[in-house]
Amino acid sequence: MQANTRPCSGKACHQSVPKALSANQCSSQHTLQSEQFSRACRRPSVLRKAKQGRRQSVLQASGAVLEDKGVDLRREFSAFDRVSVLSEALPYLQRFRGKTIVIKYGGAAMKDPTLKEGVVKDLVLLSCVGINCVLVHGGGPEINIWLNKLGIEAQFKNGLRVTDGPTMDVVEMVLGGRVNKSLVTLIQQAGGMAVGLCGKDSGIIRARQMVEKEIGFVGDITSVDASLLKTLAEDGYTPVVASVAADHTGQALNVNADIAAGEIAAALQAEQLILMTDVPGVLRDKNDISTKFVELDIRETRELVDEGVIAGGMIPKVECCIRCLAQGVNATHIIDGRLPHSLLMELLTDEGVGTMITG
């Protein structure tokens, strides 16, 4: 399935590519490929030079609907096709080897068990090839379920949960206990080595109560101590961090998982921050997926916010990305967590499945 989105390699070209792609498309993709790889191997240099490749190739990829064909395609591929595709991932694997990637896990990818399993598999694959992954998660829906069971009503103000004492208790229990440990279990089952933590452990995230007090125990992150995460990641463990923090008095605070992921990425000097969301990325026209921005830089993003193209719930997400980029993270991705293997597609192909925002 991934093979379809990937440009083919020289001789194997006509065998490995399904009939749907004409020979014509094949050769054009092929020339693109080598350019992209040479670009891919260095860090994106000057503000907007590296962009063309990603943009062009996504146009070709966007047409393909893969979900239904996945199984059939796999049957069509010979063993040789599969290894040749695998060998094409080499430059990407080399680029990210030993680097840290922070992934914010949430939304649909968290609810659907098959997606969940896919994400976990991707994660284990990434850590197997020498990429240090740090998973940061929220868990809104799960919290709502438990609040419901306890007869506490969930309230929101500007997208933030109004968190009083009892609610905070539930939030901490659900995020740090249930959601966190279920992710750890899944990763362990998939053959990874996960360590479940919340922001309170070893003072990973310290926060202060937000200025708007009516919202209760919701925190602004004041500092991040990533030394524990660094130690774990270097030893090959996958830290799984729940977005619960403590203030200087020890009061538990609920912090936004996107922001927590961004700040952790900054503290780790991570190569990439990936936000898994329920949208295809940043779109010019909300209802038209073909208007997706494949790559933006800070400047373009800010301009789009000023123009009102980026609006609503996307604003805090891009703000979070910019804040993280300003602290030296190389690139941030807003990806569609609803697609299977969206993580691998974003990291190991030039097309990507979302919007990449660079510095």
Place this chain on the structure above:
Amino acid sequence: AHYDFLEKIECDLNPFPHCEFFRVEGIVRPWRIRFVVDQLSDNGILGMTVTQVAGAGVQGGKGERYGGTEHGMASLIEKSKLEVVCLRSQVNIVVRIIATAAHTGEIGDGKIFVVPIAEVVRIRTGETGAVAERMEGGMMDMKQEPG
């Protein structure tokens, strides 16, 4: 809109009416320096010096975020200082390039200072003044080329 503003920066050089050369000192985020250098060299600024420095800049109690942590008054944060000595006529262009390339919009983007310079000497040849300042293939040459 922010960037239009950066691209129209005008430096007031009137306090030094006879000064031929100026040094533009940009103190920017370390990881941003490569963008700045790339942009400058694309525009024909071929001579520059970069040093690693540390500094603080706290406005109204609002500090910068660095490494995921808020920094207040007392903490010094790593920065890179880039120095470019250029002709009076090039000061505005250089300042604009540095400002635009270093901008992220977050607190801690840095500052630029413009300092008068009395003389420039190229050690290898002993040339002084405008001859020593001029770089072959640099901004002056790029401008003279037709098109």
